[in-house]
Amino acid sequence: MGEVSLVDVSKQFTSRGSNPHTVFALRRVSFTIRDGEVAVLIGPSGCGKTTALRVAMGLEQASHGHVMVDGREVHGCGHDRGMVFQHAELLPWLTALQNVAFGLEMKGMRGAALHDTAMRYLELVGLKDSWNRRPHQLSGGMRQRVGIARALAIDPKVLLMDEPFGALDAQTRESLQVELLDIQARTGKTILFVTHDLDEAVLLADRVVVMRDGELQEIVDVALPRPRGDIGALRSSPEFGAIRYRIWQALHQAPAVVH
Amino acid sequence: MGEVSLVDVSKQFTSRGSNPHTVFALRRVSFTIRDGEVAVLIGPSGCGKTTALRVAMGLEQASHGHVMVDGREVHGCGHDRGMVFQHAELLPWLTALQNVAFGLEMKGMRGAALHDTAMRYLELVGLKDSWNRRPHQLSGGMRQRVGIARALAIDPKVLLMDEPFGALDAQTRESLQVELLDIQARTGKTILFVTHDLDEAVLLADRVVVMRDGELQEIVDVALPRPRGDIGALRSSPEFGAIRYRIWQALHQAPAVVH
Amino acid sequence: AELKPWRHGVVEAKSDAGFVFMAAKGGFAEKQGLDLQMIQFKGDALALRALLAGELDSYEGSPGAPLIAGSRGADVKITGCYWPGLTYAIYAKPSIASAADLKGKTMAISGPGALPDLFARAVLEKNGITGKEVQFSVLGSDADRFKAVTAGIVDASAASTEYVAVAGQYGVKLLVHAHDVVPEYIRFCTYVSGKTLAQRGDDAARFLAAEMTAWRHALDNRDKMIAVTREVTGAKPDDPRPGHVYDEVKRYEAIDPTMPIQVEKLTWMRDLLIKTGNLTKPVEVPSMIDEKPRARALELLGK
Amino acid sequence: MVDLAGQNLSLDAAVSRRAKRRPVPRWVITCATIAAFVLAWEIFGRDVNPVFGSYPSAIAVAGWELIESGELGKALLESVQPFVLAYALSIVIGVPLGLVLGRSRVAEAALGIFVTGAHAMPLVALVPLLVLWLGLGFWVKVAVIFLMCVFPIAINTWLGVKVVSKSLIEVGRAFVASDFVIMRRIVLPATLPYIMAGLKLAVGRGVVAMVIAEFFTAISGLGGIIINSANAFDTARMFVPIVVLMVLATLLNALVGAIEKRVAPWQAEMAAHD
């Protein structure tokens, strides 16, 4: 199972100091991602996507409301969920391989299995040859990919991915999109995915959650067949274009409620 | 004036320690960006785009070859060039406004002019209301935009931009693309721009420099009229598509030379 | 037979080391069946604390600190005073004409209540100056204080007479000799804790006996005394001080190897401490004396 | 989709279940441990030989006497003046010294070894030399305290500068900041946590240095009370200035911490708190 719900979640940040002010990053956000579903979170910069993911992951405690996984309220992180951070967040003193292995070790893996699994996922993201470099020796996109490998390697039931392909070139991006779809099809993972790319959203998602200003704006169903089949063909299909346009509209709408 | 040339630039990184190895980030790369030209640097993740920009900026010393600005060899940074970093690189202890003001102060601006200019550029990137937040209180895209504002504010002759719009949603991205084109048209800046987005490359560039594996692969001319006019229309024009496809081809080609 | 360990604390070795260390270096302790370990301290107050902590079996030093400690119930006994004469002096800058001139001047001491302090106060008192009219500074050991006078940091200081020989060379004058002003002042006594006396009374006596023979030997052999001093302090062969100390001791008969316990001198000492404010609780001097080990030691030697 | 209906029931329960057991405030914990410590000391301290140890109630009585007689106040004043001056001097000299050592390859190669060596200088042995130059009064105390404080500050700053992230410096270089500006606007704030750690360490060292200076030069101030009481075997009285010093150091540390929060509010916000 791997159903994740945010239930009436609000999150505010209050900064103290000389100029105290409160930012509402999330306002009464509720949605459920069903088991095995791929949901894409989309919305303007600063609308609360990362915050929503962090709350779902358990890294951030909701100011109000709560998170349920498989119908049970959860606090904190769990092996059932894995996260790809927006800024990779590699441990600077570990090599690429060690960074990937880190997550696996936390799950209790040791020895040859550890090394092999970590190496396999590094290979998956195309970094087999760079296994021995430390984060500061990697390019931005390479770091991002190590972060992806680290989260995929622990094979969590729920994957929370924050703009994982944002810093990648089109080719690498496409191949990783295909990988991700493949993994999801094989393992039935639940995926919550943040992106700014409408094509990517339509390609990956079962549903697209559109956010704005900390609020949930609209949820768009993506009624495309799975598996997606020939991606090139799919992209140029009218259905694809129609859904893409629906999302575009949702993004460009005036906010649903005026505060 | 603002002509920038990399002349036969190579850059290698040698890591010492238990497992010494050398990475060739750039191999004999030479190209010239003419005064007032917009060049886009494109290529797979880890191909050396950031390194090329850093060498051009003077942050990194070429292992071989050199950098010329307006026909004169330069070492180190100068007010003639401004950089938008791939990871924003804001100073964590300064607010958004102070970060933008930092660059201006270095140019000698003080007092009300400083505040007003910084605020104006913050407004340009849509962050007027967040002027008082520190980087850790900003979302990924917001940080990126502060970095853009900081570089634009000092109004350098040459702008080096490393995936500046990478973490932005489509709408914000578009409006900043338009802003950038507008600024360039008004001031005649020379711009070297890294992106992974083919559309963005075609939209912005006079020429697109395609890199691969640390080498210059091909340079594609973008023969579209300036100003670009209606961007929506342009995007769906066949010329646009053709150039886009040329770049796509260049990216997917086998490497020019086999080592 | 197996030698019994005996740990004896002394103040850091100076030019009088030939006397202080003779029992250990001259083999006299061994003759009494003791393995005598000499442990040096920066001040006799530290040695007293080490004694009270049970880390020493005996130590020697000025009677001031033990009297004060005794008044607070510390378990320390005077077993004899081998250096009843004070070979001590006040050194001063040449500009100071007499002890009366010390009023309003600065003086160096090693620590409040220690020998140089008490001696200086006793001298001041004889000259009608109170302790408050002089600024005292802690400047370390005899050597450090003497140096302080030579450098003009302080106007005067009490220090061992061993520096008389070099005073002229360093541009310092001898202002007052202890013998002339405070003949009552005892320099060194030897102390043992009550507990040790109860448990190892015989060893204590043997220790005193060893010391007595050692001092007798030192007093009779000028060269030997100087040799031991050099061995202990590493003094250069041309250093005149060890010889001078020997001559001083001889001249004033400062050392008495029989270790007489003079209650009247100790009482004078206690009264001085009360006058200077160091001693606030009265202490009965006889209660701090244990004559037995000395008597036994003399017996051992007498036969 | 936004299927709230079915979950509203359990919501209240969940909220109340979480009902954050508010954690015990820090000061309560601190007071409790201090109380426990004082109590334990009171009980076990009575068994220690009174020549060596004392216990809180006796110290309190002795402290009260010292306060009433005005001795403690006078001594505190005498001690604090050179301390404040020397501590301020150590900051003014130690921080720039550390910054320069950390930033300049030449300065580090030329001076680093002297700073390291001087930090390991047994000052106690050199007090006579200082006295020779500075006399017995106020200034020798200032010198002793300064020499004990300046090195932790300089060394911590120095090592802190050495680990300032390259990318921060590059921001300065990209905007053509001068070395001095990079130092002041980037290296200094980035090194602040190290500097603050140095300042806190220096508080402790400085307080100890104050006592040492008063031990080994003119007897005065709190050190004077300690040494006089020690020589009079009045242990309870001896502990009074020691306790005062430790309280003083704790307060000063808290003050440094408070100043840090004011001048570098971002630091606490960015750091990890669970």
Place this chain on the structure above:
Amino acid sequence: MVDLAGQNLSLDAAVSRRAKRRPVPRWVITCATIAAFVLAWEIFGRDVNPVFGSYPSAIAVAGWELIESGELGKALLESVQPFVLAYALSIVIGVPLGLVLGRSRVAEAALGIFVTGAHAMPLVALVPLLVLWLGLGFWVKVAVIFLMCVFPIAINTWLGVKVVSKSLIEVGRAFVASDFVIMRRIVLPATLPYIMAGLKLAVGRGVVAMVIAEFFTAISGLGGIIINSANAFDTARMFVPIVVLMVLATLLNALVGAIEKRVAPWQAEMAAHD
């Protein structure tokens, strides 16, 4: 476009112009300043009152004598043994203590004040108490050195942990690492530069503590040579152990630095070097 042709001419000139004037190596600078210092000391040191000061050639002669007689070696051995043990103990206890203080709110509230206070403890005044418990031999020296070393290490570690970036900790939390694992695998490496700074500061303090311990308990070791030489007015000889101590501290510091480079090679790579 790739217009190399016109520029090839100037290329060689440019390269040779740059012809990186190789900077003077660090050790040359260091040796030069040391030489200059020693020379200045030699010249001006002769003017200082010989009762207080000395100069390098005299110290060298005295040092040679002490080496030949075997005294220096013996004293060094006597001093170094407790130092090594106490220093090791301070690391083993100080680092975990600092980690816990930094990570645990409760531990910090409960113990922090004691650590701060104890760091400001005038140890010299409490040496007799230590003698009472530990005697006069090896262990009291170990205790004195330990008590002087452990606090800089613990405090620096503690303050370092407090500024570990939240985002690093979150990586651990996201992968469900236990508190202990977060401590060992994330907090510890992230705090390493602070710990190393603490270790370096502790070297200096420890060396001083070694002398103090030898001054204020039974006189022995290098401290003993200092005292005895001072009493003999042999200032040159007195400076020998002081110089040895400073050299020792410098070497130890270099050793700590070398160890840091081994266990944390990433640190130097990531930091700013121009």
